[in-house]
Amino acid sequence: MPIIKSLLDADFYKFTMGQLVFHRYANVPVEYAFINRTKKVHIPGFVDEGEIRAELNYVRTLRFAKSELHYLRGTNEYQDRMFKEDYLEFLAGLQLPEYNLEKTDGQYKLEFAGKWSEAIYWETIALSIVNELYYSHFMRKLSRFERDKVRAEGVRRLAEKIKILKRRPDITFTDFGTRRRFSREWQDYVVRTLNEELPPAQFRGTSNTYLAMKYSLLPMGTKAHEEEMALSGIFHGSDKEIRASHNKDLQDWWDEYGWGLSIALTDTFGTDFFFRDMTARQANEWKGLRQDSGDPFIFTDKAILFYERWGVDPKTKLIVYSDGLDVDLMARIADYRKGEIQKTFGWGTNLTNDLGFEALSLVVKLMKSNGNGTVKLSDNLAKALGKPEDVERFKRIFGYAGTYEKECKY
Amino acid sequence: MPIIKSLLDADFYKFTMGQLVFHRYANVPVEYAFINRTKKVHIPGFVDEGEIRAELNYVRTLRFAKSELHYLRGTNEYQDRMFKEDYLEFLAGLQLPEYNLEKTDGQYKLEFAGKWSEAIYWETIALSIVNELYYSHFMRKLSRFERDKVRAEGVRRLAEKIKILKRRPDITFTDFGTRRRFSREWQDYVVRTLNEELPPAQFRGTSNTYLAMKYSLLPMGTKAHEEEMALSGIFHGSDKEIRASHNKDLQDWWDEYGWGLSIALTDTFGTDFFFRDMTARQANEWKGLRQDSGDPFIFTDKAILFYERWGVDPKTKLIVYSDGLDVDLMARIADYRKGEIQKTFGWGTNLTNDLGFEALSLVVKLMKSNGNGTVKLSDNLAKALGKPEDVERFKRIFGYAGTYEKECKY
Numbered sequence: 001m002p003i004i005k006s007l008l009d010a011d012f013y014k015f016t017m018g019q020l021v022f023h024r025y026a027n028v029p030v031e032y033a034f035i036n037r038t039k040k041v042h043i044p045g046f047v048d049e050g051e052i053r054a055e056l057n058y059v060r061t062l063r064f065a066k067s068e069l070h071y072l073r074g075t076n077e078y079q080d081r082m083f084k085e086d087y088l089e090f091l092a093g094l095q096l097p098e099y100n101l102e103k104t105d106g107q108y109k110l111e112f113a114g115k116w117s118e119a120i121y122w123e124t125i126a127l128s129i130v131n132e133l134y135y136s137h138f139m140r141k142l143s144r145f146e147r148d149k150v151r152a153e154g155v156r157r158l159a160e161k162i163k164i165l166k167r168r169p170d171i172t173f174t175d176f177g178t179r180r181r182f183s184r185e186w187q188d189y190v191v192r193t194l195n196e197e198l199p200p201a202q203f204r205g206t207s208n209t210y211l212a213m214k215y216s217l218l219p220m221g222t223k224a225h226e227e228e229m230a231l232s233g234i235f236h237g238s239d240k241e242i243r244a245s246h247n248k249d250l251q252d253w254w255d256e257y258g259w260g261l262s263i264a265l266t267d268t269f270g271t272d273f274f275f276r277d278m279t280a281r282q283a284n285e286w287k288g289l290r291q292d293s294g295d296p297f298i299f300t301d302k303a304i305l306f307y308e309r310w311g312v313d314p315k316t317k318l319i320v321y322s323d324g325l326d327v328d329l330m331a332r333i334a335d336y337r338k339g340e341i342q343k344t345f346g347w348g349t350n351l352t353n354d355l356g357f358e359a360l361s362l363v364v365k366l367m368k369s370n371g372n373g374t375v376k377l378s379d380n381l382a383k384a385l386g387k388p389e390d391v392e393r394f395k396r397i398f399g400y401a402g403t404y405e406k407e408c409k410y
Numbered sequence: 411m412p413i414i415k416s417l418l419d420a421d422f423y424k425f426t427m428g429q430l431v432f433h434r435y436a437n438v439p440v441e442y443a444f445i446n447r448t449k450k451v452h453i454p455g456f457v458d459e460g461e462i463r464a465e466l467n468y469v470r471t472l473r474f475a476k477s478e479l480h481y482l483r484g485t486n487e488y489q490d491r492m493f494k495e496d497y498l499e500f501l502a503g504l505q506l507p508e509y510n511l512e513k514t515d516g517q518y519k520l521e522f523a524g525k526w527s528e529a530i531y532w533e534t535i536a537l538s539i540v541n542e543l544y545y546s547h548f549m550r551k552l553s554r555f556e557r558d559k560v561r562a563e564g565v566r567r568l569a570e571k572i573k574i575l576k577r578r579p580d581i582t583f584t585d586f587g588t589r590r591r592f593s594r595e596w597q598d599y600v601v602r603t604l605n606e607e608l609p610p611a612q613f614r615g616t617s618n619t620y621l622a623m624k625y626s627l628l629p630m631g632t633k634a635h636e637e638e639m640a641l642s643g644i645f646h647g648s649d650k651e652i653r654a655s656h657n658k659d660l661q662d663w664w665d666e667y668g669w670g671l672s673i674a675l676t677d678t679f680g681t682d683f684f685f686r687d688m689t690a691r692q693a694n695e696w697k698g699l700r701q702d703s704g705d706p707f708i709f710t711d712k713a714i715l716f717y718e719r720w721g722v723d724p725k726t727k728l729i730v731y732s733d734g735l736d737v738d739l740m741a742r743i744a745d746y747r748k749g750e751i752q753k754t755f756g757w758g759t760n761l762t763n764d765l766g767f768e769a770l771s772l773v774v775k776l777m778k779s780n781g782n783g784t785v786k787l788s789d790n791l792a793k794a795l796g797k798p799e800d801v802e803r804f805k806r807i808f809g810y811a812g813t814y815e816k817e818c819k820y
Binding site for chain 2 (some may be wrong): 143144145148149151152153155156158159162193196197
């Protein structure tokens with residue numbers, strides 16, 4: 001039984017970004033790499049190379065089914081017919097490009113190189129695969145009843161979350177847990193349960209496109225760091241050109257989707273730069289911001305200040321928090337400066353992988369774009385990426401002065 | 411989906427007693443009645459009369475399947491071919507007799523009258539049905555996830571039991587939970603799990619004949635109070651004749667099954683009488699005793715004293731405790747006068763109905779035998795049965811001086 005049975009079993013942002021890339025940067029050569037940020041865990045000790053290969057090879061045999069493309073064609077929650085025919089035709093013929101898998105230093109080296117428009121789809125798929133294989137290693141060693149116990153503990157923890165959330169209807173959220181899920185089946189169970197137990201105004205949807213289709217939920221997602229990182233490689237050159245690539249990406253995005261998907265990711269090169277770079281017009285037009293690293297309370301302060309500076313009422317704007325959330329943190333964020341700005345949550349690891357096992361912090365990140373090494377600075381230096389000399393250059397270019405560094409819980 | 415799908419889905423003692431009755435007292439007219447000892451719960455408020463009728467009517471359409479009779483024919487754990495051909499032929503043609511169901515006083519009046527050899531099979535079947543309908547009333551009102559939570563809590567509690575029992579291999583036990591089970595499916599799950607998680611020397615088997623067949627477990631059971639109660643009605647007459655009927659039953663049993671099933675039930679007319687009535691020869695020959703009411707520690711003292719008085723080494727004898735057990739009580743009993751007499755446990759309600767709902771104390775008891783009102787005295791007057799004048803007479807006949815009375819937890 002393969003883990004990934006459908007190419008829609010990926011985060012929705014892969015399609016929203018995927019169309020933009022297809023329309024503008026289809027043939028840009030890129031390289032992605034799998035990174036295990038939980039250094040103490042040596043995945044090759046738990047997951048067999050052959051198992052990973054079998055799963056990745058199976059994904060390469062998958063094609064988008066007609067009804068899956070019909071679903072994307074019919075998606076109208078953000079913009080009528082947001083996916084255009086040329087893009088859907090492209091998807092109809094898509095096979096995911098080859099991968100490179102090697103064992104090195106007690107970790108796996110797993111890379112995806114190719115045209116950006118094709119390689120982009122591997123990210124969440126590869127993460128879902130490695131995660132599920134990792135946990136299935138432990139589950140296979142348990143007796144049937146011990147597996148039932150794990151599941152019962154998962155149900156208990158999910159029930160505890162739901163109980164608290166029912167008392168806190170002000171906390172609205174979306175499932176962002178595809179990449180870190182305990183298993184495909186468990187994410188399915190969690191999403192189905194939230195959909196049954198909580199009102200739609202509170203459980204707003206899922207980032208998992210397949211599950212959104214299966215349960216008639218809102219598919220959620222906009223864009224990831226990779227877009228701004230890739231554009232810095234495409235519009236590479238002087239410091240000024242690199243700096244300008246950031247706003248170019250915001251403009252591309254607005255041109256592609258307009259207001260519907262206008263949630264800006266703020267921390268690729270540090271939020272201080274972001275707040276300097278986003279224009280008054282953009283601040284006015286865009287729906288809101290996504291906070292994905294650093295201190296969420298300080299970010300809230302900065303965002304409110306930012307909008308006020310541009311004469312925008314923060315109450316009309318939305319922050320999507322998506323960094324290392326649990327119920328307690330969501331409650332504290334919701335209570336902070338309550339009513340001064342709208343808030344919602346993209347809840348990942350702790351939602352779909354909370355059955356008693358420790359979660360891993362796995363990512364697939366863009367390493368190269370158009371022949372240039374890419375850089376992510378983030379508001380947490382533990383999440384920074386790039387060759388040291390590139391990181392130093394980008395810090396200078398983007399005026400990055402942050403020193404915050406905290407090990408990723410997830 | 412009917413609750414009872416097989417006539418084997420009953421306690422094994424119905425067949426061991428059933429054969430004795432068929433061979434000796436087949437046509438004795440008897441009457442059984444359903445009794446809810448948990449007075450505060452008015453079952454008609456939860457269980458629809460039509461539902462009970464549908465289930466009971468379905469049972470009346472059931473016949474023993476060929477392979478079920480083959481299973482009984484092949485049973486050789488206690489005595490080679492313990493079930494004889496005449497009895498198996500009788501079972502092959504058996505339809506359960508009619509029932510009478512009425513609503514009275516906020517409780518159901520449910521009675522089974524007929525020839526003893528036919529009416530005997532209703533007891534555990536009717537109890538399983540009413541119990542499951544009662545809990546399904548609550549389960550139906552829950553959401554799918556809330557039902558999952560109940561199940562998860564059941565798994566958690568079962569895991570807790572197993573964890574303690576793994577540390578206490580000296581506690582050996584049998585599932586006696588058919589009559590009070592939360593549901594057929596849950597008893598099946600519990601039995602299957604115990605069979606997988608514990609060694610066979612610790613989880614010794616199940617009283618449920620169908621599950622014993624399904625999981626290749628030892629079917630467990632000997633005899634119930636009804637036998638001694640019925641014989642007091644059959645050999646009714648002078649006080650002396652009634653008193654003599656008790657030992658007559660022990661003799662019948664020995665004649666039918668010999669040593670294999672020689673566990674005597676001690677409390678029908680009070681254990682003090684029992685210990686006066688069992689002869690030295692019987693004390694020597696019989697395997698042991700079953701304790702089903704009163705204080706299990708005092709009973710242990712009395713049993714050891716009894717054997718010693720007849721010059722029998724108590725270490726060679728076995729007590730089967732079966733009254734209101736949980737892990738803690740089993741551990742305390744096991745620790746009490748450890749090594750002085752063998753002990754094992756018949757664990758019912760708390761094993762198969764521990765998911766967070768309160769258990770009911772439901773029984774189906776013999777009310778009349780051969781035209782005479784029957785009496786059970788028990789070592790706990792809360793479990794006594796019979797018309798007040800009959801109870802008084804039997805107390806006198808059997809020299810019953812007990813005053814212990816404690817509400818039945820189960």
